[in-house]
Amino acid sequence: MSSHRTRRINKEIADIANDPHSRVTVEPIKDEDLTHLRGHFEGPPDTPYEGGKYSIDIKIPGDYPFRPPIMRFETKVWHPNISSQTGAICLDTLSSAWSPVLTIKSALISLQSLLSTPEPKDPQDAMVATMLIKSPAEFQHRAREWAVKFAGAPKKENGEGSGGATAESMKRKAQQAKEGEDRQKRAQYHGYNKALVDRFTDMGFDVPQVVAAFEYVGIDRMEGQDYELEEAYMGDITARLFGEA
Known part of the structure; x- marks a missing residue:
């Protein structure tokens, strides 16, 4: 690995470790191998994924940061923009919208935000997208089931919601999405005022x-x-x- 890429990745890992407010973590899968990392974040509040812990497999290409990291969900998740079989992700930030000034942290924040703002009209998993469009309540129920089963989210007590759409939850989701966008914008500054x-x-x-x-x-x-x-x-x-x- 080139010394420039090594310095960049080490700096990014240190930046994530020193920024608890971002609510993401990352570490090498094997000691001193900076080409293969694992990221983590929690499911966003007021979504079916709330309380779950999600792991992301991250592979760093040879010409990073000029090409995006290759990311996939290790944790199984029921979401239209994430393959329910392979964990592959459909997100512009990790493809056409990638820029060398973006970082592993900003990409992980984008993935966390994606859980709050599914885009069924641009799916990675057509079956999940169809369910979300045609039967949103069933989608919410299945997504929560998977969050409990695969991501360790707590089971809801009787009478509690499971991420279903209500006026209050929609408002909270909109606020969460805005907070995610704000975190992405702040991440662009790379720690500068x-x-x-x-x-x-x-x-x-x-x-x-x-x-x-x-x-x-x-x-x-x-x-x-x-x-x-x-x-x-x-x-x-x-x-x-x-x-x-």
């Missing part, structure tokens, strides 16, 4: 461009605090953004 990055995005550059320039120049994250950059650094970043460095 948003205001610090936005001084450059206000010039017309997008967040991934600015973050990549910061990392190229070696800007200190200062634990996410805002601060004034030295003039020399400002020049280096601007030159990088305009393709002059």
Whole structure:
């Protein structure tokens, strides 16, 4: 493995370990083998997957981060965008929408958010998608059964819901989806203070461009605090953004 890719993956693993708020974890499956990892996260609240623990098999391609990690669910899950047989995933973030500024953490957060926002019209598992469209109550029941059986989710007591759609649960799901989107947006900043990055995005550059320039120049994250950059650094970043460095 190239030294650049090794440093990148080690940094990403350390970043996940130091960020409990992301609610995801990852570790190598075998000691010192950074090409094969396993990620974990909990099922989102107010969904049939709530309380379950989900494991993700992660394989790092040779040209990462220019190609996305190859991810699949090890934990069996009943979801239209995840194969109920193989755990294969249908998600733009892991294919056409991948960018080198995205990370393993942001991909895992996207998968967690996917559990809250199934897309039956763009399925990985047609049978599950058909059930969700034609019989949503049956879908909710089956998804919860699988969460209990395969992901260790607690059984609901009599009278409790099982992730079924109610006005309150729909509102909570919408809030959960928004929180997932917010986490993804924050993940784009790679630990840099948003205001610090936005001084450059206000010039017309997008967040991934600015973050990549910061990392190229070696800007200190200062634990996410805002601060004034030295003039020399400002020049280096601007030159990088305009393709002059």
